Amino acid sequence: MTSALTKPTAVLRDGKSLVAAGLIDQGARAEADAVARRYAVAVTPAVQVLIDPTDPADPIARQFLPSSAELKDQPDEDADPIGDDAFSPVKGIVHRYPDRVLLKLVHTCPVYCRYCFRRERVGQGEAPLSTAEIQRALDYVRARPDIWEVILTGGDPFVLSSRRLRNTITALDRIDHLGVVRIHTRVPIADPDRIDDDLVAALSADKAVYVVIHCNHAHELSTPAVAAIRRIVDAGIPVLAQSVLLKGVNDDAASLEALFRALVRARVKPYYLHHPDRAPGTTHFRPSLATGRTIVDGLQGRLSGLCQPTYVLDIPGGHGKVPVAIERAAEAGDGAYVLRDRNGHLHDYRDNVDNGS
Ligand SMILES: *Cc1c(COP(=O)(O)O)cnc(C)c1O
Ligand code: SF4
Numbered sequence: 001m002t003s004a005l006t007k008p009t010a011v012l013r014d015g016k017s018l019v020a021a022g023l024i025d026q027g028a029r030a031e032a033d034a035v036a037r038r039y040a041v042a043v044t045p046a047v048q049v050l051i052d053p054t055d056p057a058d059p060i061a062r063q064f065l066p067s068s069a070e071l072k073d074q075p076d077e078d079a080d081p082i083g084d085d086a087f088s089p090v091k092g093i094v095h096r097y098p099d100r101v102l103l104k105l106v107h108t109c110p111v112y113c114r115y116c117f118r119r120e121r122v123g124q125g126e127a128p129l130s131t132a133e134i135q136r137a138l139d140y141v142r143a144r145p146d147i148w149e150v151i152l153t154g155g156d157p158f159v160l161s162s163r164r165l166r167n168t169i170t171a172l173d174r175i176d177h178l179g180v181v182r183i184h185t186r187v188p189i190a191d192p193d194r195i196d197d198d199l200v201a202a203l204s205a206d207k208a209v210y211v212v213i214h215c216n217h218a219h220e221l222s223t224p225a226v227a228a229i230r231r232i233v234d235a236g237i238p239v240l241a242q243s244v245l246l247k248g249v250n251d252d253a254a255s256l257e258a259l260f261r262a263l264v265r266a267r268v269k270p271y272y273l274h275h276p277d278r279a280p281g282t283t284h285f286r287p288s289l290a291t292g293r294t295i296v297d298g299l300q301g302r303l304s305g306l307c308q309p310t311y312v313l314d315i316p317g318g319h320g321k322v323p324v325a326i327e328r329a330a331e332a333g334d335g336a337y338v339l340r341d342r343n344g345h346l347h348d349y350r351d352n353v354d355n356g357s
Contacts (some may be wrong), residue, residue: 013074035066083318192228301342
């Protein structure tokens with residue numbers, strides 16, 4: 001018997017365990033299992049306690065509990081929606097921009113987000129990179145002085161043991177031409193106790209190490225999550241956040257305002273707000289770009305600059321990210337501009353006469 005008062009201890013991965021935990025009804029079990037056969041499902045204890053099962057619109061449930069809507073693919077959706085495969089010169093590396101590469105060490109995550117843009121790859125049983133494969137990926141970086149930043153992503157790099165993480169960070173720290181090692185993770189929210197002293201010590205390097213957490217709703221910033229973030233920040237590691245604009249989770253100004261304020265209070269700088277990618281079976285999560293632009297535009301002036309991420313979209317086909325917020329400056333020719341203030345009023349602006357060309 002489970003009751004609301006029992007502290008959960010298991011990661012839930014199928015319909016049966018989700019029913020037993022009281023997170024879905026018996027009637028939804030078959031559908032949850034059908035989704036779990038196609039895409040990985042994992043709901044950690046830390047996430048389970050954030051879900052209010054009596055709220056049919058719970059923003060945490062919507063992100064992590066499987067739904068039959070995921071089984072409906074649309075013709076414009078793609079297993080590799082941002083074209084990573086075409087930019088992978090060696091296993092584990094994605095090299096799209098001249099100065100930075102992704103290094104994907106693992107293909108598992110502590111939780112599986114239902115809208116994940118890599119859902120056809122993560123949680124599908126692919127093995128982590130072997131020691132030899134990691135060496136080849138590091139050799140690729142070593143041989144290219146133009147690479148300034150390595151971004152550990154995946155999968156979630158913090159599912160690795162602290163020892164393996166430390167080995168990788170140490171190897172990267174020894175590459176002279178690198179300036180930054182960046183780590184993308186959902187662990188501080190999905191499994192905050194994993195951010196222990198050993199893990200934080202493994203991140204210590206002479207290079208700048210940045211941690212970017214993935215967080216979409218203020219409810220995710222629980223007391224343990226905020227404490228986990230604090231352990232990272234206290235070690236001198238800047239923490240940023242990336243969020244995804246998701247229908248039914250955060251697609252309104254009030255939810256985004258609460259999210260970004262909560263992040264900044266937790267010492268986290270909102271970095272990107274992503275328009276969702278066209279991953280298979282995720283239509284129900286994608287607002288129109290017009291809706292997204294209107295919501296984001298409404299945050300200007302209403303929120304501190306510290307709370308404003310850049311709203312970006314990854315152009316399908318591997319053409320990279322572009323900012324997509326509504327422009328507030330329009331060129332009017334000959335060094336003249338029209339600027340729109342936060343109240344919607346228009347103002348002329350003119351360059352210095354000698355700035356012409
Ligand atoms: C998003 C992404 C990056 C990081 O881009 P930033 O704008 O620096 O955050 C790097 N490489 C690839 C392939 C990406 O998709
Ligand atoms: S943590 Fe990232 S990679 Fe993992 S399931 Fe969520 S969106 Fe996908």
